[in-house]
Amino acid sequence: MSSKTLFDKIWDAHRVHSIDDGPDVLYIDRHYIHEVTSPQAFRGLDERGITVFRPSLTLATADHNTPTRDQHLPIREELSRMQVDKLRENCSRHGIELFGLNHNYNGIVHVIGTELGYTRPGMTIVCGDSHTSTHGAFGTVAFGIGTSEVEMVLATQCILQTRPKTMRITVDGALGKAVTSKDIIMHIISLLTTGGATGYFVEYSGSAIRALSMESRMTICNMSIEMGARGGLIAPDKTTFSYLKNTKYYSGNNAFDDDLKSWKDLITDPGASFDKEIAINAESIRPMITYGTNPGMAIAVDAPLPDTEGMNSQDRDNYIKALSYMGFSPGIKLDGHPIDYVFLGSCTNGRIEDFRAFASVVKGRKKAENVTALLVPGSRLVEEQVKKEGLLEILRDAGFELRQPGCSSCLAMNEDKIPAGKYAVSTSNRNFEGRQGPGARTLLASPLTAAASAVTGRITDPRLF
Amino acid sequence: MAKEKLNIFESTCVPLPLENVDTDQIIPARFLSSTSREGFGNNLFRDWRFDQEGRAVQDFILNNRKYSGKILVAGKNFGCGSSREHAVWAVYDYGFRVVISSFFADIFRNNALNNGLLPLILPDDEVKGLIALVTAAPETIVKISVQERKVEIPSSGKSFTFEINPYKQECLIHGLDDIDYLINMRSRIADYEKKRGGLG
Structure with missing residues (x-):
């Protein structure tokens, strides 16, 4: 063979x-759904007069537009409330399991699916959300789809899909101080650009990837879409297996040993060829931050912004347009630039490890007075764990408040919007114009960089802490 | 469910000389709280088209009366970012039937084809040339034939062929739908499940 x-x-x-x-x-x-991209798909089923083909293979949550305070009260925003109600109605009508608002397992779809063990090696996984690539960290083929495709999966458990090309990105070596998996993927995206992996499915490999925890691997796979990749995956290994063994799914049955056997072949065979190969030295990666209006526009936090010299006119126009939105000019250094907001959370960095990292920096320090911080756990389980580990006291002592779970300020569909013109160091995944609110200026970074910046009130190199 | 058919037509174009136009620009997240597919065209490119008080931004192309038509010509990597199909619904609802670019983000391209919107790929230099041409001469007519996979610009005598998957080409021409195709396969899908065993 x-x-x-x-x-x-x-x-x-x-x-x-x-x-x-x-x-x-x-x-x-495995099909995950949420309130924003599913209602039109259910409506399509109704119009065709058909039911869901395999309801037990779909899992639902409410996350995109939900508030992060007072979740026990009715949602104030009428259209959001209607979407969440519609999801509940659709799930109950079609027999789909729903971890809705106030459920003990509620949270961001890509956080709960993985932490509960619904995502397992070798699966194909889709969701009407581009960050479905997150699940690739478990050795799955997982990718985001549109609402018509959500309807296809509900109707037939299948979709029509053109086979993408393959790319392998190998990251070898040891990471430097305060360099995280977020910095690895931001470094990769800055090299490939925001559209550089379009048409490809990426496998991440190499010693630096092997050394990462599951949470860190999810951060990497999560942002695959930010360079246009269809998805990204990492071959499952001992780290994957021991993580899975502790999930709710395997505590409820004794299937683990048999499943484990079936996962052993989930590797790329020696000699298998990829359409494209990229090698990266982990030691060359520094803590990263974005300066522009797409995730490819990122640099090391202590580096100056690119100069316009040598750019062609189209590139220069795009660059200047982005910098003018951000209020920056070519050649300046971001390190030390004042900020207004810090956002810790999202399907990229809203897991327990991210809260540990943030707390490790702010412990015994105080939040800068000019900074408004939004700390939003990715799920109820993460929220509970933050409390259980004593991180909540550390955060409170440092002047931070913990919110309730949801997508929150990552896409600002709820009230958690960054005001126009304000700078936010965010651990999320997109710095598009207006992503965190109309006119908001997003600086993507790791939880360590976000924490260091929250304490100083300025963009800060986390290696100083 | 049948979509509107798309085959041979001609139109003027709207040039949008920006690269990496993401779906948050096409339709900002705050307008996604709807449970229907209609009405998104009003908020297409909302934050470029209107200022924060809701006034039209005069120098944005959609507010310039010189430019109109069913064809949007945009810089590379159009539709990157979120998977929201609302972006395609917004482009379509506004009245576009074709977007020409040198490449599209994968999910946007799939979503477009599933809604009868043609994502038409031409070489980057040709896209730039077309943007320059229609910017200078907004009355320029572009003819498109999905059947022949052909784009023609009579005024400049230029013509190009474009690539499209033959299956998707048929779907566009006849207004067919992937979902109908798959529903007809349900028994075959059930056979696959049996053969594989133990799912879920």
């Missing part, structure tokens, strides 16, 4: 049919 990549193995095992000169019919093992 010829050598295959891990991606090819999973894709091929799920191919129900290949249309001549067309896409593949791909079977989906």
Whole structure:
């Protein structure tokens, strides 16, 4: 048998049919849905007069537009409340499990699916959300889809999909002080640019990736979409298996040992070839921060912004437009620039490890007075764990408040908006114009950089802490 | 469910010479709180089209009466970012039937094809040339044939062929839908499940 990549193995095992000169019919093992991108799909089923084909393979949560305070009260924003109500109604009508608002397992779809063990190696996973790539950290083929495709999965548990090309990004070596997995992926995106991996499915490998925890691996896979990749995955290993063994799913059955056996072949065979290969030295990576209006516009936190010299006119126009939105000019250093907000959270960095990292920096220090901080756990379980580990006291002593879980300020569909013109160091995934609120200026960074900046009130190199 | 068919037509173009236009610009998240597919065109490019008081931004292209048509011509990597299909609904609802760019983000491209909006890929230099041409001469007519996979600009005598997956080409021409295709496969999908066993 010829050598295959891990991606090819999973894709091929799920191919129900290949249309001549067309896409593949791909079977989906796990479908996650949320309130914002599912209502029109359910409506489509109703219009066709059909029901959900395999309701037990879909799991629902409310996360995108939910408030992060007073979740026990009715949602104030009428349209958001209607979407959350509609989700509850659709799930109950179609027999779909829902971890809705106030449920003990509620949280961001990509945080809860993984922490509860619904995401397992070798699966195909989709969700009407581009950050579905997160689940690739468990050795799955996971990617975001549109609402028409959500309807396809609800109707048939399959979607039509063109097979992407494959890319391997190998990161070898040891990470420097205060360099996190967020910095690895931001470094990669800055090299490849925001569209540089379009059409590819990425496998991350190498010693620096192997050394990462599951939470850190999820951060990397999560941002695959920010360079245009269809998804990103990491072959499962001992770290993956021991994480899974402790999830709710495996505490409720004794399937672990059998499943473990079936996961052993989930590796890229030696000699398998990729359409593109990239190698990166982990030692060259420094703490990163974005300066522009897409995630590819990132630099090391202590480096000056690029000069316009040598840029062609289109690139220069795009660059100047982005800097003018951000209120920056070419060549300046961001280190020391005053900020207004800090956001810790999102499906990128809203897990327990991220709260530990943030707390480790602010412990015994005080939040800067000019900074408004939004600390939003990715799920109820993360929120509980923050309390259990005593992190809440550390955060409170330093002047921070802990919110309730949700997507929050990452896309600002709820009230957690950054005001126009204000600077926010955010641990989320997108710095597009207006992403965190109309006119908001987002600086993406790691939880360590966010914490250091929250304490000083300025963009701060976390290596100083 | 049948979509509107798209095959042979001609139109003037709206040039948008920006690269990496993300779906948050196409339709900001605060306008996603709807449970229907209609009405998103009003908020297409909302924060570029209108200021914070809701007044039209005069130098944004959609507010310039010289430019109109069913074809949007945009810089590379159009539709990057979020998977929100609302972005495609907004572009379509506004009245566009084709977006020309040198490449599209994958999810946007799939979403477009699932809604009868053609994401038409031309080489980067040709896209830039077309943007320059229609910016200078807004009356320029562009003819498109999905059947022949052809774009023609009669006034400049230029014509190009474009790539499209033959299956998707058929779907566009006949207004067919992937969901109908898959629903017809349900028994075959059930056979696959049996053969594989133990899912879920």
